[in-house]
Amino acid sequence: MRFGGLVAVNSVDFQVNKGEIMGLIGPNGAGKTTFFNCLTGLYIPTEGRVVFDGAVLPPKPRKVVIAGMARTFQNIRLFGNMTALENVMVGRYCRTTTGPFTSIIRGPKFRRDEKATTERSQELLDFVGLGHTTDHLARNLSYGDQRRLEIARALGTDPKLLLLDEPTAGMNPQETRQAEELIFKIRDLGLAIVVIEHDMRFIFNLCDRVLCLVQGRTLIEGTPAEVQSDPRVIEAYIGTGPEDAAELEAFEEEGQANA
Amino acid sequence: MSKMPQLVTPERQQRTDPAGRWLGIAGGLVLAASALLPWAYSFEALDGMTLIAFPSPLQYLGMVLGLLVAGLIICSRLIKPRGKIRVGWIRAAKAAGTGALVYIGLIVLSISLELGGLINVVYGGWLALLGAVLAFAGTRLMIPDQPATLSHAQIRPALEILLIALVMGAALFATAFGLNIDDGGTFVCFLAFLGAFVAVLFRVGVMGFLSGASQRHRKVLILAAFVVAFLFPFTQGGSDANMSIATQVIIFAAAAMGLNITVGLAGLLDLGYIAFLGAGAFTAAVLSRSAFATADIHPPFIVVVLIAGVVSATLGLIIGSPTLRVSGDYLAIVTLAFGEIFRITMINLDGEAGPDITHGSNGIPAIPDLTLLGFDFGDPHTVLGIPLGRFSNYYFLLLVLIAFVILVFVRLNNSRIGRGWVAIREDEKAAEAMGVNVFGLKLFAFASGAFLAGIAGAVKAHVDISITPDQFVFLESAFLLAAVVLGGMGTVLGVLVGATLLKLLPEKLRFVTDYRLMIFALLLILMMRFRPEGMIPSRRRQLEFHEEDEELAERIEEEVEETGVLKGAGR
Numbered sequence: 167m168r169f170g171g172l173v174a175v176n177s178v179d180f181q182v183n184k185g186e187i188m189g190l191i192g193p194n195g196a197g198k199t200t201f202f203n204c205l206t207g208l209y210i211p212t213e214g215r216v217v218f219d220g221a222v223l224p225p226k227p228r229k230v231v232i233a234g235m236a237r238t239f240q241n242i243r244l245f246g247n248m249t250a251l252e253n254v255m256v257g258r259y260c261r262t263t264t265g266p267f268t269s270i271i272r273g274p275k276f277r278r279d280e281k282a283t284t285e286r287s288q289e290l291l292d293f294v295g296l297g298h299t300t301d302h303l304a305r306n307l308s309y310g311d312q313r314r315l316e317i318a319r320a321l322g323t324d325p326k327l328l329l330l331d332e333p334t335a336g337m338n339p340q341e342t343r344q345a346e347e348l349i350f351k352i353r354d355l356g357l358a359i360v361v362i363e364h365d366m367r368f369i370f371n372l373c374d375r376v377l378c379l380v381q382g383r384t385l386i387e388g389t390p391a392e393v394q395s396d397p398r399v400i401e402a403y404i405g406t407g408p409e410d411a412a413e414l415e416a417f418e419e420e421g422q423a424n425a
Numbered sequence: 426m427s428k429m430p431q432l433v434t435p436e437r438q439q440r441t442d443p444a445g446r447w448l449g450i451a452g453g454l455v456l457a458a459s460a461l462l463p464w465a466y467s468f469e470a471l472d473g474m475t476l477i478a479f480p481s482p483l484q485y486l487g488m489v490l491g492l493l494v495a496g497l498i499i500c501s502r503l504i505k506p507r508g509k510i511r512v513g514w515i516r517a518a519k520a521a522g523t524g525a526l527v528y529i530g531l532i533v534l535s536i537s538l539e540l541g542g543l544i545n546v547v548y549g550g551w552l553a554l555l556g557a558v559l560a561f562a563g564t565r566l567m568i569p570d571q572p573a574t575l576s577h578a579q580i581r582p583a584l585e586i587l588l589i590a591l592v593m594g595a596a597l598f599a600t601a602f603g604l605n606i607d608d609g610g611t612f613v614c615f616l617a618f619l620g621a622f623v624a625v626l627f628r629v630g631v632m633g634f635l636s637g638a639s640q641r642h643r644k645v646l647i648l649a650a651f652v653v654a655f656l657f658p659f660t661q662g663g664s665d666a667n668m669s670i671a672t673q674v675i676i677f678a679a680a681a682m683g684l685n686i687t688v689g690l691a692g693l694l695d696l697g698y699i700a701f702l703g704a705g706a707f708t709a710a711v712l713s714r715s716a717f718a719t720a721d722i723h724p725p726f727i728v729v730v731l732i733a734g735v736v737s738a739t740l741g742l743i744i745g746s747p748t749l750r751v752s753g754d755y756l757a758i759v760t761l762a763f764g765e766i767f768r769i770t771m772i773n774l775d776g777e778a779g780p781d782i783t784h785g786s787n788g789i790p791a792i793p794d795l796t797l798l799g800f801d802f803g804d805p806h807t808v809l810g811i812p813l814g815r816f817s818n819y820y821f822l823l824l825v826l827i828a829f830v831i832l833v834f835v836r837l838n839n840s841r842i843g844r845g846w847v848a849i850r851e852d853e854k855a856a857e858a859m860g861v862n863v864f865g866l867k868l869f870a871f872a873s874g875a876f877l878a879g880i881a882g883a884v885k886a887h888v889d890i891s892i893t894p895d896q897f898v899f900l901e902s903a904f905l906l907a908a909v910v911l912g913g914m915g916t917v918l919g920v921l922v923g924a925t926l927l928k929l930l931p932e933k934l935r936f937v938t939d940y941r942l943m944i945f946a947l948l949l950i951l952m953m954r955f956r957p958e959g960m961i962p963s964r965r966r967q968l969e970f971h972e973e974d975e976e977l978a979e980r981i982e983e984e985v986e987e988t989g990v991l992k993g994a995g996r
Contacts, residue, residue: 245847245850245852245855259862301985
């Protein structure tokens, strides 16, 4: 992906398997969110292509969602003036086909679909722990709940791969722990998950594998332990080579402070 | 909503409350009594206010307002709140006081305008003004009570239904009465009274109760509304004057409701919408049995209506597919240009500049009346001894039309498609990223709005007899948009009210006809400043226009939890 003369993301290749959580880390401006935007079709890659589940994805957000890739946003982008349930129901949009005609005559298909959509959406709200907020306006929810609702909305599209862009940004430790549990719960459904996060403790706890992006390139990909101990990662974050483990810890704290 | 400026501070009200009470009661009684005295010097003014002990209708209405002020204040002392249910006596009295002052002020102004000078207002009129001023001042000095909570009250269902029917009947009576007023000043004063009366009903809590009751009996309400609309021609005693206006109002309202899909639901600004009405009208005209029609085939009207709708919808698709890639102001400019292109094309299809389809600016005249199943819409009929003229016949047809338009609007709004539209309005990028077919839904909003305008146009061709390109100028698009914005984007009731006001006022009031551009422009500017969501706002739109207002969000959320729906459509 190129913006004018700036190469924002350059030859990033990776694989996520079913039931696996992949972490995407990197210093600010490394191209993590740009990478997400390329994947989901919000940006049209200047070069290269996205292959998902054996098929090339067109750079159209809607097609990407239908293919089974859903995302959340770094800065929450809920439909604030809709209720929590309605937000999830919008997520169900691409999995239903109720047309205008049956909607106008309130035909059997309309009633069937509407009932199924409502039930499934409520189920998802319960799943992320927002069952009690069905009729609350999204904009009235607490920050943590809004993050959960975004996940529920993304789950509404029946994804195979879930992309989470900083799901714990701005959360307190307790909310972070709850988010972690939720992500594990989603993985146990058999979904593949990619998480962007600055909170290193969170990411190394959560992920099966971690990929570190620096200046749009893959620096390293491996298990949390491998990435954690790689000196280049620390250099990328802090800028100087680490002398010993003490500095590694300082780096970790730095990571949390960033988050 | 912005707060009204406070004339008397709450601290001062603490001291002046008892005095205000007596002042208010006295003012109200003086106003009521003055109705028995002559108000104007000559019988020419308003509806004849020169007799002693024989009040004219307007004087009776003044008496009602006066008695309301006094009665409400007295009730506030006599009737204590029971449980959680409160009645807003004092608040209502304040509204009545203000209403009385405006009402009497307008009457005094009208008398002096119609007869040439304040000298023509005689002692009864001055006494009424004094009473109104006292009532206004008195109620301002009082401490307001808590807002009414009558919406929580419930009575027996049968009684509630009866009440709804009574209110509908009263509305029919008021409409029939108002429309039969010929004198401009009288009409304005009557509107002022209605405004004051409705405000009082709101404040006292009756409106809250009624809206609660009508929610519990929604079907009854809709049925009653249509029965009332159906009965309206029977109140006209065979006169076609008001019925002609009524048909125009309904055509205008049906078109506005179609535009409401595009603007109110999908949030697309369309400034050339009148072209779709025109396309439908020209299609029907060309296919009609008029001697000037240019097509040789004359399908039955039902088919013509469908063709007209499809032609308009196709135009909508053609104009929409390239232009919907731009948004906001750009879309407005493109659609505005499209509206003009349509009109000029119709002028050019005259046999010289292009093929002869519309006879250019002469248009297609002499479109014959409709005949449906042997029923000739041009013939007057007599039902139960009441003669119904040509326009009454069309009025009934148009009622069916607008019922259909409203049905389409409401059901689309409360469906998967409607949810998609809301999501697009809220955050287009996020909607797209969640798999909503943004482009398709926008195009559909455009086309379905156009379809509804097309079928309205097909009926319009027969009602208006003659169709010419200059009926479809930009100004008409602007008026349609104004009706939607003034009334309340995305609502049924609001747009109906907006369309009625915008079409009715110029017909009934000479003054408004002459200055209608200025008046409507001012009205729009004021609305945008003080109430951008329109007169009768949809809850969702209200939220959108007040992103910062936490209190509003909380209140609406409570409402949603009670009723289970966030009312995007009419209330």
